[in-house]
Amino acid sequence: MTTGRVEAPTRREADLYATSSRTILLALAPILVALTLAGALLLALGVDPLTYYGYVLQRGLLSPLGFEGTITRMAPLLLLAASLIVAFQAGIWNLGGDGQFLLGALTAAAAGPPLAAHLPVSAALLLCLIVGAGVGAVWALLPALLRAYQGVNEIITTLMMSFLGVSFANVLVKLVFRDTTTTVPQTRTLPVADRLPRLFDTTVTSGVLIGLVAIVVVQLVITRTAFGLRLRVVGANARAAVHAGLPVPRLVVAAFVISAGLAGLAGAVEILGVEGNVRADWNPAFSLTVVPLVFLARFNGFAAIFFVFLFSVLSIGGESAAHRMGVPSFFNLVIVALVLVLLALAEYLGGRRLSGPVA
């Protein structure tokens, strides 16, 4: 013990370095291998992978317009990542993010134009964001209460509520909030002047700032506060939470409400910042797309920012590259899927379990 204590700090630092570099390697290696494999697939499709990836980089990252598009795309994804991190850290599989997102979006789209006509823009926007988040949270109450007090598996209930939410949003667009001045079934369009302000002289929406703030706040709350630790204890070992006297059902409901609220907020931000209205049958299914990114980030908010950025580049650049080179636009999902499969493989070979939420 005594002799060990002298050299302990250096060894610990070395260990720490080894562990973190190992973690980074375990996260990055699958991405590189996935890009290689996807390249082989492109070759098989008769497309030059280097040209394809070149386009992706050019259109998603290097061209000013593409880069702005990438950053704009990050706004809803960051909020959804924050939403999922809260849920997963508390051991809850909130897979209903798409329904919560869409209902939040619809609420903002429906409330935006009338509010903007009567209130100052900033007040109208703030109200829309709050109401959008609130509706998203309400949509998760049923699964939350069932899980917290009856132990009903939330994977099923949140997915079901998501389907219901998506359909319900569609019905509302077509029957209640339809803009009668156009033939397209969609809600009234929020004038560009009344939307979330753009950053500087670019097309980038300030929604991305909301997203960044949200994910950083979530990360700090989860890692630095008593509330965050309580959620993590519930997520890591619910029986230990009971033993330590934590109000587990209430914490589960709280995690659900925050998670779904953030998903609803993501929808509102996307409408108020980018879309301006909700078209019938519009469902970008961002939430389910973000699930693998959050796993790649191991539920760390800062890492999630990086992966969301990477995915946005791939997504914006990929749309353009796919269009130009005759590859289906879903190809970037193939790349994400490859990354996930390889990630699981790396975890297996690395001998470490993916510490996901326990269903």
Place this chain on the structure above:
Amino acid sequence: MTAAQPRRDPLVSMRGITKRFPGVTANENVDLVLRPGEVHVLLGENGAGKSTLVGMLAGLQQPDAGTISIGGRSERIDSPGRALAFGIGTVFQHSMLVPSLSVLDNLALGGSWWRKPDRAGLVARLREMCRDIGIEVDPDVVVGSLSLGERQQVEILRALLRGSQVLILDEATAMLTPKGAEDLGVLMRRLVARGLGVVLITHKLNEAVTYGDRISVLRLGRNVGEIGPTALASLDRKSATDEIVRLMFGVDSRSTTEEASDRRDAHAINTSNPPPVSEEQPESPSPLWRGVRGEGRDALTDAFLCPPTQVFQPSPLTPLHKGEGNSFHASEICAACSAALSVEHLSVDDPLMPLADISLRVAPGEILGIAGIDGNGQKQFAEALAGQRPVRAGTIRLDGHQVGQLDVAARHALGLRYVTDDRLGEGTVAAFPLAINLVLKEIGARPFWVGGWQRSATIDTHARKLVADFDIRTPDIQTPIGKLSGGNIQRALLARELEGPARVVIFAKPTSGLDAQNAQATRRRIRDAAASGVAALLISTDLEELLAVCDRIAVMRQGRIVGVVLNDGMARQCVGEMMSGA
């Protein structure tokens, strides 16, 4: 050990079996010989090594040393499939059938995957087997609709249909109703009549005596005795039980130096540092507490051998201390005022083992043991005291204040602490750092959190202090606690529960799964805590431990306290008898 003449050659013999797990020796040089036509009872407390021993027969584990011979030849059983091929079938405590499939489909499972199961043939064999052993099973009924006893019959049938010559029943009666257990007893007799060897694992003495032809007793991983068929037949029920109690709890088979020194320590503490109440009578550590009302009625009506002075009188107004002159009245000493913990008529609902009308008091500085065979309501009792489970009726007072309506955190803050025996399951969050686990019951409280924000430096300082004070061996305070050894996890739990203003500490099986050194260190902690004025409630299934550490010992059986005795010369006998309900 009785030298019984084997009627036939052994089916299976295990010789000198040793099995070690990190930090624990589960079996040490154990012999077990199974003969045809015998129900061989393997008796021992939880953790005595019974399941490990038969796990090696079932092919689930490999011995570190020793040999297993089958039909006279030394064999290696390296998989459950091999075990079945050798004719060793195992029925585990928890059903291993698929509840949504029919009996027939369950029996057909495990056949060659490329072949269609021969259902008609199987039904015919099933019918024949049922007739032979005298049970009725409908092959088409879905397993989920059967009672636990019927499921067990199906599992036995499955083992027989696969040609098992040795049938291992692991805690087979634990989940059964009394009627189901009786049926199983009859079935076992029929099986051995057919020349099978049956191994019945149990920790219930009466079952051992009722069903067994031969009884082997395991204790802390070692054989401590065997009663052969001739000896068992010659003893009546009472003397057979006495003999088993002697084997299970007797000193002669296990007076290791560690235990002996433990006991010396205990006496040294008691005489050099007597609790304040015991000054008049150094022999009995807390004489006043003899008068505390225990749930003695059952104990009195049960005819056991203890002298009446050993048992607390059912009414607090009865003169308390017969035969020694100074008869107090409970009302005079106002036990409730000075007891650190007082429990009155506590009842708790539970599907498995409800608690009924439990009354106990523990004085500051006193160690009250709760003896009893595992699963008699000890866990429910500890959880109800700690606030982890709702109470149906009764009161819990801490230093005279009612705490029954408070939650876990509030009780912890007031000094009511619970050292759980389920260290990894509920005591800790394995993946979290040691430092966080040490404040797990104080999340959000000052000084570790201020305004809800974590003060990591304070938490780390606190952790470093506890690591030093409780000698927790860890590479770092940030090491995930799950990576520490069992002994160090226990030290961390003790540190968490004994730190600060602890008034009453419940220790649930605090030494289970620990090696001798850690067990001894843990017992020393308990005594030190009591010496500093903490009221300790020590729940243990190890009678030796209770005798070494406690001032008084209460016995729990079937969710009740059946008696409380002072820890003096007669305690061993009394407690052993009350535990087994003989």
